[in-house]
Every structure is written in C-alpha cells, then in structure tokens.
Amino acid sequence: MSAQSLPQATSPTRRLPRINPVYVLVVALILAIIVMNPAFGEPTGYMNFLKRVTALAILSAGALYVIVSGGFDLSVGSIMTLTVIGSSMLASNDPNSTYWIIPLMLGIGAVIGLINGLVVSYLKVPSLIATLGMMITLNGVAFMWSGGAPRGYLPDTFRFFGRYNITDVPIISLLPIAVICLVVFGAILWWGMHRTNFGRMLHAVGDNQQAARLAGVPVERVRISAFVVSALTAVLAGVILGGRAGVSVDIGSGFELQAITAAVIGGAQLLGGRGSVPATIAGALALEAIFTLLNLLGLAQPVRLVVQGLILIGAVAFATYQRKRAGR
C-alpha cells in the first residue's frame, strides 16, 4: 500500500493463521477411532473409510456450489436414487451398457439441474421449495420408471467406481477406485470454486444478488450453473454409491440433508457468500467419522442420533463463535 497510514491494525500476534476448526475435528475424530481400533490405522482400515465417505464427500462439495450461490438443493438425494434405479433399468445386465449409461445419466442430471436453476432464477421460486418439489417428483419418477422395484442389476463395469480396489499398491497396499474419484472430482470442484472467475461470481451472487447483477455478473447463468454442478455431482455420487451398495429403492434418501450438514460443518454460510470445498469434504469426513466412532463405541442407534444432533449444533455454534471472535 502506498504512503498512507493504515488504521490501527492490531498487532500481528493476534492474527494467527486461522485454521478452520473442521480440520481439527476430523483429525481428532480419526485419532480417536485409531485409538479405539488400531486396525483403522492400517491401509485397509482407512481406505475402507475413505471409500465409504466418497459419495457423500463429492455430493457435499457439489451441493456447496448451490449453498455458496445462496440456495439449497434438496433434490440431490433423489437424483442419486434416480441414477441408481435408472441405470439398473437400462443396463439389462449388459456390461457394455455402462459406457453409455453413465454419460446418459449425467445428461439427465444436467437437465434436472437446469430445470432447478430455471425455476429458481426465472420463476423465482425459493430454492428450498423448488428443489423440495423436484425431490418429490424425482422420487415419483424413479418409482414410476421401475414400477416400484428396480428391474435390473447394475453390471460390474458400473459398480467398478464404487466397489473395486486396486491391490498391491506400494505403501498403501490397496487403493479403492472410489478414493481416486474422490481426489479427482474433489480437485475439479476445488478448482472451479476457488480458482476460477466462475467461483468468484458464485460467491458474489450468494453475497448480494442485486449488486451482482449491476456489477455485470450474469446472475441467472451463474445460479443455474450452480444447480447443474450440484446435480452432476449427485449423479456421480449416485454412480459411486450404487457401485458400492448395489440397487435399492431409496438409496439416496437423506443424503440431501447430510450434504448440507457436511457443508455447514465445513463452515459454509447458509444463504450464500462463503464456503470452501476442502472444508466441506472435511465436513463429510467428520460426519462419517462420527458415525464410525459411535459404531465402535457400540452406542445404541438412539444415542447416536442424540450425539449427531449435539455435534451438529455444537460445530456450528463453535464456528460462529470463532468467526465472531476472529473477526472473519
């Protein structure tokens, strides 16, 4: 800065690099798990864990695009369901079908995201309602398509992404394909959100939509793109989860709230303007680690619900407190 006096910026000691508490949380949880079950510290242990969390992590990072732009996407869970059911309907046990089914599903996802975005941007329906409607509709569509029960298997080529491991890898011994997907898609989503002009416009739209329009941001296009990204990642998450778990009728249900939860634990601001892809992925890891830990502790299901609720509130309360104190 040029020769002007700065206002009294407080002494540098108070401006420690601020580390997002979610990272601390993840590390603490994982250490706790390893203490309780040393097998977790071995490659099979943590690789299985990462494999398990991949679908949610990718999904949350995609959902973050919508959250940062100032909306919600409640339809992601139903998109996952539709992906799995639709794929099983189309596959008709033909291993080669995967190569056109996944692109087709991505296409369907893009159309769904586009519709969400158009409804929110041009019909001005609040995203909570628009995507709630989409969720109900898509669940119905999935049911209609399959007549209520899926009518085909997912071929192994389809399940490759969610299920298979590369074995005999040096040092880590096994490397699930899902973990590779997590790294690749996580990096792409990180790049889009934090390293491009699009990412900055996304933040701006979520922060102040009217100002964004007057500053020349193509607001509608940006918001629609956010919904498309979210829907596309939901398809990917569906492919991975379907790969891991096989076909079932309501495979995606509940994922929409988990994705929002992961983003929020990662410090994203609901209603837009702030959010980080790595922190959201860490939020998903934290969420899954909590479940695993409670599992290890052998706590009854109801107790797990209570703990989950407390952690959810506690994490957000703590983040708010920290943000206020640190002036962020």
Added chain:
Amino acid sequence: MSDAPTIEMRGISKSFPAVKALRGVSFTCSRGEVHALCGENGAGKSTLIKILSGVYRPDGGDVLIDGQEQHFKHPQEALLAGISVIYQEFSLLPERTVAQNLFLGREPMKNGLIDNKAMVAETQRVLGLFGVRHRIEPETLVADLDVASQQMVEIAKAISLNAKVIVMDEPTAALNEAECEVLFSLVDQLRASGTAIVYITHRMREVTRLANRVTVIKDGEVTASFDHVPAPDVIVRAMVGRDISEYYPEPATPSEIGPVVLSVSGGANAALSDINLELRSGEIVGFAGLQGAGRTPLAMALFGAAPFTSGSMTLDGKAVHLTSPRDAIRAGIGMLPGDRKAQALFLMQSVRDNGMLTARSFANPFGGHKANRFTDLTGMNALLDQMKVRAPSYEQEMRFLSGGNQQKAIVARWLALRPKILIFIEPTRGIDVDAKASIYHLMRDLARAGTAVMMVSSDLPEILGASDRIVVMREGRIAGEFSRSATEAELMLAATGETGVAA
C-alpha cells in the same frame, strides 16, 4: 435541571477484531445545542454513536446521561433514556407501512391491542411537520417509497420520539437541497425547544449552518474540539491532518471535449418521457433535480437495468438496444449505484474481490481468478491504492470497512474496465472531504482520458463545482441544460418549475 451536560462520554474505547475504532474519545452535548461531529471515513463517528445508543458496548470509558452513569445493553434502554438516533444505514422495514415503521416497537395501545387509528393519525401529524404529508401516506409500504422519502420517514421516526437527545448520522445524504432546508429548520426548532443534537456530516456547509460546537475525530481519537464553529478549512485540516488544495479540479477545456459518445432521442419508459440527450467524451455532465425527477431511472435506462421502451439510442454513432447491465457494460458503460449496501457491495468478500468482480464477470468464467484480460491482482492493488482505500489489508472482508472506504473500493471496480461512459449516482454520498476531492479529481482524470462521465447528484455545489455541463430533470423529462456558470437558484427553478423558490 442539573448543570451536567445531557450526554457526556468519557474516555470511550472500542476495538473490533481487525481494528481499534475508538481510543479514549470524550464527547459532550448539552440541551439546546447542536454539536457537530466531523471526521474522515472510518474515523469512528458512527461507532461512537452506536455506543451511545446501546448498539455496541464500549471496551472502556463511561457514558453519562444527565450526569447519571449508564450502561446500555440494548438500544431499547437508550431509547428509554431519551436518546433517539437516525442511523447512517437505513433502519426501516420495507414490508411494513410508514405508520408501522414510525411507531416500531412503541405502537400506541388500547385495551392491550395496537391502536391503528391513533397510529395513523399521529403519523399524519408528524409527517405534516416536514411538509411531506401529501407525498407520504401513513399506510403506504416503505418499500414503495423512494430513497429520499424513506430518509424523511427515518427522520420523522427519530423526531417523533420527543427524545432529549437526537443523534443524526449523515441525515442529509439522500436529501436534496429543498428537503435539507426542511430538515435544517426542524433542527432549529428542536434546538430552540431544548433538545440536545449530535449532528454528523461530511458537508461543511451544514456544519456552518447548524452547529454550535464542533468536535473532530481522526483515527479513533479526538484531534480538535471547538466551542464555536471555525472556518471550514480549519475543520478539514483537523480531519485530514493537512490542507486540501484544489477541492474541485479544473473544468475541461473546449479542446478536451471530444465527439458525441452516446445519444438518446425520444427515449421513454414508465418513469421517463421524451429524453433527448448527448454525452461527449471528455465531458462531465451533472444531472440535477428533485427526488423522483427521474435521474436514477434515466441512469438505469442508459445502463440497461430498466431499459427505454421507446426511442432510440446510439453509442459511437451506432444504434444500440441495451436490455441488461451486461449489455451496457459490454458496450462500454459503467455505473456506480446510489444505494451502496443494497446495490454495490459484497460484504462477505474481500476488498480486492469486490474490485475485481466486474472484470471477472467479462472474462472467461473458467479462467483463473487472479488475472484476466482487464486486470490482475497487482493491478487491482494499484487501483485501490490510487483510490486511497483504507483497509488493514485488501484481503479484509468488505463489511469491516467504513462507508466511505467501501465507496472508493467499488469505484476501482469500474476503473479496471476503462469504460467509455461512467455513470456515478450520488458518488460522494457519505464520503469525507478528502475522499470527495479525490473522487472529483478522479472523475476529471477519467474525462481527460476520454471517458464521458455522467454524474447524478443531489448536492448542488457539487453539481456546479464538478460538472462541465448540467442537465436538470423534472417529472421524468429533461427540464433544461446549463453551463457550469449557472447559479443554484437557476437550477432550482428549472428543477421545480416554479418561480421564487429559495435555493
């Protein structure tokens, strides 16, 4: 009544996470006086007021009301103690009526229920004091009012409390001359009736016109305190720590004024009719008029935000039809909106991201955010330095900057794009003298570099001082054109369409 001043603030300190806003500030105000509080943007004026009114709690120091020490924990307690504040940022509820806003939190009750009738009647009475009874109806929604009327409601709300202290934080920022006059006479009446008034403004004329005493804050400390009203340059020196030479830059010489960049003929829409207009490169055109005269709609029409529905518009001689801000920006038009918080600021983003946004919007969306064909991070830093934006760091979030510094930061947004035409709407609203001067010089520099500048302002001295040519609007039409040698009276006459109007 004791001799103690109505309000006394002693040794007030206040820190925000990133900045020490106040350090040991003392301030008093007694009944029957107007005490002007001056200081640059970010000096800490609003913060001091918010401590007085219980919005913030001080880190150190005492607040005394009528000699009694007070520790307000909620604005309500300050209100009950007789302190009424017109805040710098609007504090109205757009979806409620004028009457409901006026009586917010203290609705008249009858049998335990809200007495709507009494509320409307009382509202009408209070609005009558301002002579705006015909313009503002008690049961209109505030959202349907223009900015000036909203500010009137804000003022009426504070005054109708019959408080013993009224604090006005830049009350005239959104008002035109005539409305300012109404306010000034009200302030006179209030002073006469024994109210203590704290008055914050960046306009020296208002200090001279109204104040009994003046206190200047700089960087969170009192730098000067006068029991009289000194000459403006004395105040300015205390504020900025130096003299400001050449407040208004030199006007353009005829040779500097270039060809017509933009012309409109027969432009009209719901708010405008029969607009014929030319803007030339190198020229600053000031747009004057009363509230509701259509200056903002005209700016919005040129900027494509609320396009003309008939008529034609040419840019560099070519016909254009702009239907969105993006169209306009692409065609080389930029605009700084009047309502900064609602229309221009991204409070959660960094100062630099605020500055870079427009450039990024027109670059490849998948291109890196650090550099684009318009500017890069270093370039933006240079622009922000040039604007003298005061921030601990340009990575700081915008919401921690004072109003004036926010305005300067968003000017940088447009500079990066080097537009052919730049529209400023109330560019110096809420900006301190130093910054004002730099904005005038900046506009002039832009003009010299060939930009056509359109400046919408309600500040007549500014219109006269900074423009090369002046357009006056009335009722959605252009009511007259003047050179910079016109007088305020001539402009007012054209603006009101009446004779014998006091300037």
Added chain:
Amino acid sequence: PNFDDPAEFAKQRDQLTAAFNGPADQPYLQYAGDSMADTASFKKEGPWTVCFSNAGVNNPWRVVGYTDMTEEVKLHPEIGTFTHVDAEGSDDKQIADIDDLLAGGNCSVLIVSPNSTAALTPAVEKACAAGLPVIVFDRGVTTDCPVTFVHPVGGYGFGIQAAEHIIANVPAGGKVLMLRILPGVDVLETRASGARNMFKEAGLTVLGEEFTDGDNAKTKSIVEDYLQRGTIDAVWMDAGATAVAAVEAFEDQGVDVPVVTGEDQQDYLQKWRDLGFKGIAPTYPTYQWRTAIIAAVNTLKGEQVPSPEWILPQPAITQDVLDQYINEKMPPLHYAMCGCEDMPNYPQAWGGTE
C-alpha cells in the same frame, strides 16, 4: 405390544411344520385350522366395487404383492371396479382415506392393509359399523369385526426358520451378527425375538443387533466394521433387502462368506447359488395379497371364509429347492414366493422378461 410371547412362539413353531387345508399346489388358498365365517349376509350381486386402503407401495415387497393383487382382480369378472387408495405410509392419511372411501359410499367390500395395528383399529371399526364386509391382511387390527384377517404364520416363524439354519451350521459358541431393518415394526420385532430365543437356547454368541434402515451402503459399512474387529460366523437378517450387501461386504474384504440368512428375493437367491455359501431364505409370502382378494370375492359370493384368521403357510427356501425358485428372467428384487407363476400375465406384470 409384547414381542416375546412364549405361547405365540410355540404356536408358530408348530404351525411351520403343521399340515394346511386346501390344495397343496396353491398355497395362497391353504389355511390352518377349520373355523370358518358364514358370510351369507354379505352376499351381493355383481358387479362389485372392491375398495382397497393400502398402507403404501413403498417397498419392493409391497410392489410385488400389489401386482399379485391387481392380477388376481383380473381373474374375477364380477369385480366391476377396483378402487385403490394409497396412504403412502402414514397412519393419519390412511384413516382419512378410509373416511373418504366411506363418504363416497359405494364400496361393496373394504380390504385394508393397515399401516399400523392400533392406529387403524378405529377406522376399521367405523367401516364395520357402516355395514361393510372388511378384509384385513398383512398387519392386523385389534378388533374382531372384520370378516377375516389374512396372514402367513408370522414373525416368530420367520425368525425361527432362519435361526434354526444357523444353529445347524455353526458350532456352539459361534458368533452371530444380527442385522435388522428398523425397530418397532411388529412383524420384524417378532422375527428378532424368535431368533434371539433360539440362539440363547443353542448357546451362540450374538455379536450385536444393528439396524440398517434397509440401506445397503450402511449394511456394508456395519459388516466391514464388525469384520475389522474379528470374525463373524453367521449373519442373521430379519429381512432380505440388504442380504446381498452383507454378502458383498465379505466378498469385498476377501473373506469367506459365512452362513447368511436372507429372504426370497431373486438377487439373494442368485448370489447364494453363485457363491455357494450356506444360505436359507425364510419367506413372508407375497401371495397373501392374492388371498385378500379371494377372501373378498368369497365373502361377496356368500361363501365360507376361514375366520377370524386366515393363516397361510410360510415355507422357507432351502438349498435343495433353491434352483426351483431362481428365475433369471425376473427382476432382482422380485420375491420368489409370490404364488403367481400360474397367473396369465406372469412374468411381464412383475417386470420379468418373456
């Protein structure tokens, strides 16, 4: 409700092996005991309007069953209209639905598949009071006013069949993981309690009872976590929905698949055959949906109907009959024990090919 009723446990244990009345090749017509209801007072000329208040078609079991039912309707020309209202899994909604059906006023008979027992009782009583013959199936109600209550042997029976298989194939002291869908559902609770009793009797160790919510991914995670902590000798399941996921968890970890119990869904049956582990598939036959229509038709014809309960046989699919129930042409979540192979639209109506 008591889910650990020794008398009921013993009764169902006997019924599993008891002889049933009726044609052996048409299990959906068979019934236990010989108490019958006289329905002469409900005799009515066709065409009838058969009204059906359904708890929901929100899982594959109900989908297969509902298909059985609609196909059965087609076999009876006397049924003029078949009105189906779906409560989407909500008691509140189902009560309102029954009110709607009564307000409409032209049902000849009302079939109810209650979403839950206690909650639907008043609505069923109201329908009885309106003079309608009522047939209840799957879950019951706590009133005797319906003509009959159609159901297979029951939850204890299911639990017993699965547990017996495990006990026969796992040495004493072996470790059993019990995977359950969710708590609170009557038919599932009795399955668990039946099995728990058997394991205790046989001296097997129950590693844990975990709820999967019918979620494959969660099931896989649970099994993985248990595997990380030690060996598992058998997995007992209260329903087949997640059986394949449990099997895959062993497969993916490179561990031999132990004894796993499931249900009569095609995907499980095929997995069982392909991997050759020691499996069994107790059933909760979907053919009871056919029986409900048959009971309604018999009632309107004034014919005798087994009453107050029409207890259907509940066979388990074992290794020796496995191949006979596998049909590659049917969808993975098709329930093999549908008693529908003899129907005209089989297999297309159930989503099968050819």
Added chain:
Amino acid sequence: MTDMPLPAKNPRRFRFERHASTILLLASVALYIALIIIMGQTRFLTLENLVAILSRSITLGITAIGQTFAILVASIDLSVASVISASAVVTSVVMNGNPAMMMPAVLAVLALGAVVGLLNGLVITKLEVNPLIATLGMSLIIQGVLSYYYNNFAGNVPVEFQIFAYGTLGIVPFSLIFMFVLAGCAWFVLRFSRFGSDVYSVGGNKDAARLAGIKTDRVVIRAHVICSLCAAIAGIYLASRLRSGAPWIGAEGVYDLESIAVVVIGGTVLAGGRGGIWGTMAGVIIFSLIDSIFNVAGVDAFVKQVLRGIIIVAAVAFYAARSKRPVA
C-alpha cells in the same frame, strides 16, 4: 419550501402476492368440482364430503399454524415432526388408558413443547446457529431420546380422550373446529398485538427492529415456543386419533417439510416478515383437496407423487414469478 407537488403514486396498488393464496384455493376448488362433475361422481358433492376433506389435514394444519410464526420471524423449524412424535408418545404413555390422567398428560406435553421451543429459540438467538441446523439438530436429539425409550406404539389414550379426534358437533368434528379456532387466535395475535407486530418487524429486518428497541431475541424465542407448542398440540391430536403414539408418526407424516411447503404456498415468504395465517390455512386446504382429487380420480400412487412435486413448485411459482420483490 412546503409540500412538494409530485406525481401521485398509487400507494395501495393491487398486490398480487397478497391474494395469490386465495386465487389458488379457488382454483383448486373449481378443479375439484369440475373433476367430480366430469367423472359423474356428484355423490361427492355433499356436506359430509366437504367436512371429510377439511378434516384430512388437521395435524398438518395445526403444525403449519405454528410453522407460520417461525417462518414469519425469518426462522424455520425442522423439529416439528419429532415434537409431534414425542408429544403423541408422551400423551398416550402418561394417559395410559386412565381418564384421570388426561389433564396432566396435556399439561406435560405442552410443557414439553414449550421447552423444545425455548431451546430452539435460545440456540438460534444466543448461539447464533442457523435455524435450519439448530432445529435439524434438535430434531435428531428429540428423536434419539424418544427412540431410546420407545420403539413402538406405547401407552394408549382413553376413550374419553378420543373425543378430541372423533367427537363431532353435528357432522363437524371438534378437531376441525379446534383447528379453525386456533387459526383465528393466531390471526388475532399477529394482527392486533404488539407481539404480532414485532414478529413481522423482526422477520422484515432484524437489525432495524433491534435499533427500534425491540428485543428481537425474545420475539424469535417466543415464535419458536409457539411453533413447538402447535406441534405438541398436533401430537396430542394425533395420539387421540391413532389411540396411541409411536416414535415415528411425525416423521412418517413428513410434517416438517410439508408444513413448510404449506406455509410457503400460503404466501408467507421464507425470508420472513411477509405473509399470514389465512394463507397458510388456504395452503392446508389446497393440500387436502389435492389428496382428495387424487383419490377421486384414482391416480396411481407414483404418478401422484410426481404430480404433487410439480404442483408444489407451480403453486409457489404462480405468485413468486409475479412478485417484484425477491423471495429468498
């Protein structure tokens, strides 16, 4: 300078969004009647059937009245479904068939509702946790505690108490009258009391309300107490209707998302500060009508779901697209 003559603005221009819910209601009534006539099912055009339709959604209606308060203060309550379950269970367990325990049970449940609302409000205002997260967390906690103690229908409601759900005045059920009386009270409070005015102010702009001396936190907390109380009453009603309470009946009726949808369809804006009770009631009746229309027309269960999703979005779009103001 005195009054400035200005082109008169029409201060009371027709506000489409204020009447949208009425228009929607009339449209669905018309659709229903048309359908009945077309299908020749005129026997449905009876008073009894009208009552049956109105009585379809009493649980939803009572819940939505409370939800309206939460949304008007720019908050939201996702815990209503769990509160409904909890209060239904507590009602039937405390009564346990004993008529003498009716009063204590009702009081206990109301206390429960008040405490939950208070906690929700405190977490939202004092810990500044986003309401969506706060109430989602609360919902998990309640559900966990409840399922720890109960996993099935528990206790039973004495016959005397079933009068609440099954008793009628002529052909009109008491519960229906009760719902409309409750709505009337809510309307009165919102329209005429200081608290009602504060609710709109806080929802409209919390900072402005605070500067005007309104204790905004208190208003938010009270709105949440009302919301949870209504949910508790809905639980009592449901226990009376189902004769007993089970820990899943709230979740099974999706009362959380449905109550939000109904409030928004009724014209209350998710951002707060705009809307009202009668809109909500119109929304509830529209939902009932849709159900009845589906039943009359014999719409397939899956198609029904698809249509319902589309209808929710279309209904909100119907006025949102016309509204000049942003709708969240």
